[in-house]
Amino acid sequence: MSLNRRGFIGLTAGLSAAALAGCGGGTAATAPTAPRAGGRLRAAFAGGGAKEVLDPHLANLFVEAARSKAVFDKLADLGGDVSPRPRLAERWESSADLTRWRITLRQAAFHDGRPVRAQDVLASYARILDPNRAFRARSSLALIDLPNSRAVDDRTVEFALRRPFVEFPNALAAFGAYVVPEGAEDFTAPVGSGPFSFVSFEPGRSVLLKRNPDYWEGAPLLDELEFVIANEESARTNALLGGQVEYAHDLTPTTARSHAGGDRMTVHRSPNSAVQAFAMKVDRPPFYDPDLREAMFLLADRPQLVESVLAGSGQVGNDLFGKDYQHYAADVPQRERDLDRAKSLIRKAGAEGLRVRLDTSTAAAGMVEAATVFADQAKGSGLTVEVVTGNKDSYWSDTLKGGSLSSFRSGAMPIETHIAQRLLSGSGTNVTKWARPEFDALYEKAVSTSDAALRGEVYREMQRSLHAEGGYLMWGFADWIVGTTPNVGGISTAPANTLDWARFDKVWLG
């Protein structure tokens, strides 16, 4: 049902585009020049319906992340190169053995006037780490030894860690690791320290926020910020074109292409936001054979995938996560399609005539299309790829457990986090089942090496082994696409999930 509905509704965007094309070629939109204060910006996001909540620790959806960031602060957040930047933490310093971290808090206040204190930080983290709950940031913060951590004074926290961890600031920037006032449990009218304060909330419809004039980083330019929910991409596009919203989050490359030259919408692309991949499970047939994995790497025609699936709004990948992020192994040569070599590797692996099932679903945009294109590219190699579309709601859990080859995509996170969550023996979401003691040991070495250059070398060594033998065929990086009306300024093109993505305190209406 949902598939058909989406397919049909997808027509709207196309038709609207056709209707606009009839208007004659518009002049390229001129961006507003100088920041201006005032006004209400309405931003349309996809939502989760009435189940949405304002508890920032429960944030899961993009809209919840964007709202949380407007109302709350984290101790750190991710910069444009996806490395941690201090936020509520003014600075951090670690003991020589990397197991004790002293965080100095910025002078900041919650919306009700109370100062942000070390106790609030400890209480927030204790809430996230509560074993009876299942907050998303829990796994990132799990290495904190809370009973041995303490508030030195009101603006200094000292965290004790269970093991040496030089990347602790990554954990402070984890998805959902927001600081809330000590004792906060009721988030019907949330109080945070962020650039906007709460006004009203209708689940599944809208959230209205207003400017926090006392924000520690300077008051936002907008007077008011309203998040509205429109689940269909075509509806977000139409609402923007019809002047009902000024900001439409997460548009398709097709929409972007149709409207890029028009005068009714400015298209903002954030490169390297979402990696597009296929995941091969290395612990079971047929992909336990490294030759067959290499054959798959060589079968992918990456430029064609980027052109057809992403409509050109992206870049080719090199089977490594985090292109242009801190510690990315940019020196590994780019893989190209090589059908002959793939064929001979398939023969060598004894896999000629083999039929492989490629599990996919509509859980993320473009996955089914990419699977279909890839199955087509594998034709004539001796290996047949059969695309099977599964249930979108349970897809990530299904493919973590079963099958041998599946579509995969991920938003931005530091390369260290990607490795910790997905590529260690004990990782919770190890979809490729990559579990190697020597790789685990390299990770331990990296995160306990304080010298940045030495650490970078260890990360590159790990990436070289993943590039050669890993289970992720990362064929591309999709741009994150946002549309605004032409009078909106201050939109950053940092990757989705980083600090500057959907950051409305820097946005203005011209």
Next chain:
Amino acid sequence: MSLAAYAWRRLALGLVQVLAVVTGVFLLVQALPGDAAVALAGDNPDPGRIERIRAAMGLDRPAPERFAEWLAGLARLDLGESLVSGRPVAEFLLDGVGPTAVLAVLTLVLLLPISVLVGVLAALREGSALDRVLTSVSVGLHAIPEFALAVVLIAVFGVQLGWLPPTAVGVDLLAEPAALVLPLLVLLARPICSISRLVRAGMVDALASDYVRHARRLGIGERRVRLAHALPNALAPAVQQVARTADWLLGGVIVVEAVFVIPGLGTTLVDAVAGRDLPVVQGLAVVFAVTTVVVNLLADLVAFRLSPRAEVAA
């Protein structure tokens, strides 16, 4: 059997039907892959985390036990709480009922006079140019599915011409009725066609019937013959169709809600199923089943009043 006894029997039967629907929905949702914990974990399906979510939601208890508990609550008119957000299910339903009811009531208020008028006009001028035009337009319009009509109307009137709001995003429907125009057009298009066709057919039959001929022979005025004698009989078959339409509208028309961003019951249902939020799905099943039973019962009673000779089937 008296009308009152009949109504009571139907209501008792309706109660059984509602229970059957709720049980069926429960079994179907159980048969779906994944549960609320899996759906909530999404692209971060760490098995340990899913287990913790499951425990926090109480999903680690056996399903029949949870269902029995929910049924016991239903007897006290307590629909339980959403698994995902912890808010009472009744709140979800109230949030969704508003927009759905606004659309359904306005659609019906416009639908009835328009379709009866069109049907009667066509019947009175049976075979004329007007009849043929009305027939072709309604058959043609009826062949266009809602989503297609919606897409075209939005592209033309919402985006291209800019006369009407293309969606209802962030809009209070009653405060800004302009946002209702396009959705109402889409919702009206097909029911107007089907009901006016039924009224026309009924009217044509009635005008050719023995009792109308008899009434004319008695010298009753033509106007009175048409409106007081022919029309009520002609409406009886259309009433069933109106009931089906009302039922369809009150269930929240998912496609129309999605295209126009109207957060009614259809959207609530889609979100609840995607999230495997069983108590909310069951609450919606109760609402939809009760609506269907009541609307159909009302339709049968109205049809009986309009045309008392019609059989009242038990």
